[in-house]
Amino acid sequence: MSETTSIIPVPQSENTKFGMWVFLGGEVVFFVSLILIFLLTRIVNPNYEIEFRSLLSIPVIAGNTFILLTSSYFVVRALEAIGIGNHKGMRNNLIVVIALGFLFLAGQMVEWATLFRDGVNYSSTFGMPFFTVTGIHGTHVFIGVLWAIYALVGDRRLPYTKENHMGIENFGLYWHFVDIVWIVLFTLIYLI
Amino acid sequence: MSHQTTERRVNYLGIFIFLAILTLVETLASYLQQTTIKFPVLIALSVIKAVLVLLYFMHLKFDSRIFGYLFIAGCLLSIPLILVMIFVMPIIADY
Numbered sequence: 188m189s190e191t192t193s194i195i196p197v198p199q200s201e202n203t204k205f206g207m208w209v210f211l212g213g214e215v216v217f218f219v220s221l222i223l224i225f226l227l228t229r230i231v232n233p234n235y236e237i238e239f240r241s242l243l244s245i246p247v248i249a250g251n252t253f254i255l256l257t258s259s260y261f262v263v264r265a266l267e268a269i270g271i272g273n274h275k276g277m278r279n280n281l282i283v284v285i286a287l288g289f290l291f292l293a294g295q296m297v298e299w300a301t302l303f304r305d306g307v308n309y310s311s312t313f314g315m316p317f318f319t320v321t322g323i324h325g326t327h328v329f330i331g332v333l334w335a336i337y338a339l340v341g342d343r344r345l346p347y348t349k350e351n352h353m354g355i356e357n358f359g360l361y362w363h364f365v366d367i368v369w370i371v372l373f374t375l376i377y378l379i
Numbered sequence: 380m381s382h383q384t385t386e387r388r389v390n391y392l393g394i395f396i397f398l399a400i401l402t403l404v405e406t407l408a409s410y411l412q413q414t415t416i417k418f419p420v421l422i423a424l425s426v427i428k429a430v431l432v433l434l435y436f437m438h439l440k441f442d443s444r445i446f447g448y449l450f451i452a453g454c455l456l457s458i459p460l461i462l463v464m465i466f467v468m469p470i471i472a473d474y
Contacts, residue, residue: 208449215453216460223464231471249406253399260395263436267391363436367429373402374425378409379418 207357211364218368221323222375225316232312239313242305243377244298251294252373255328258287259366262359272349278342281335281355284362288332295325317376324372327365334358394435401428 229235261283268276299318307314338347338358347355405424411417434440439447 204446205449208446212449212453212456215450216456219454219457220460223460227464227468227471230468245406245409249402252402256395256398256402259432259436260391263391360437363432366436367432370425370428370432374405374421378405378421 201353203353203357204360207360211360214364214368218320218324218371221316221320222371225320225376228313228316235313239307239317240377242302242307244301245377247294247298248373248377251291251298252369254287254291254294255366255369258284258291259363261287262362266352266355266359269347269352269355270349274342274346277347277352277355278339281339285332285335285339288328288335291328292325292332295321320372321376324365324368327368331358331362331365334361389435391435394431398428398431 232238261280265277265280265284268274268280299321302314302317307317309315309318335358338354341354401424405421408417408420408424411420433447433450439450
């Protein structure tokens with residue numbers, strides 16, 4: 188047997204996953220810089236507790252956090268389903284993910300509207316970093332929802348298979364990462 | 380990757396329930412008045428949750444290590460940013 192035949196071929200589709208992880212590594216740096224801006228504003232302004240944190244509704248945001256965690260679970264279920272060739276299961280789970288994504292965004296809109304009513308806006312000391320970091324995270328969630336819709340539509344045109352469903356896996360990586368970012372934001376902005 | 384998700388039996392529901400419980404504990408802990416206990420507990424819970432999602436939901440526990448290294452690289456590249464913040468903070472505070 189020649190040497191070349193003993194080499195296990197790496198599926199080309201794994202390259203897209205590699206690319207996804209490179210992208211997520213870059214996203215870590217991006218979000219860390221945004222979070223640092225928020226923390227810097229918070230640390231140098233001693234009125235954070237009175238002027239801003241007291242206006243945040245912890246139970247509402249805890250509910251939103253639970254929604255995002257639940258959506259992550261359904262992403263895993265979708266991936267599991269297509270892993271055994273269960274198309275209907277994958278589609279149903281993705282529909283739940285889309286619904287939960289919209290629900291999370293609706294919760295965030297309610298929170299923002301409440302803050303606007305309380306006088307926190309883009310030009311206020313804590314409003315600027317807060318709306319920037321949560322807004323960019325919300326944009327990521329929205330992009331994730333669009334991606335899930337695209338995956339559903341794409342599945343009709345060119346169905347994912349038990350053997351090839353890298354599109355769903357890459358979407359899952361992105362969605363879980365957005366979930367992790369929220370886990371950190373929830374702690375640093377809302378709880379501490 | 381498709382074979383990995385089918386052959387491996389991971390109790391995703393159990394992990395999800397554990398994450399939900401940790402979220403509830405975090406939320407309740409945020410009402411503690413003692414900041415010396417509250418801060419480390421909340422940070423620790425947040426880290427545990429993030430690591431669980433990375434290891435199980437994102438399959439880093441089972442996938443090629445290179446994916447994990449890429450994520451760690453992102454974290455390491457963030458350290459200079461944190462150092463800059465530490466050095467800049469007193470200047471901004473004085474300003």
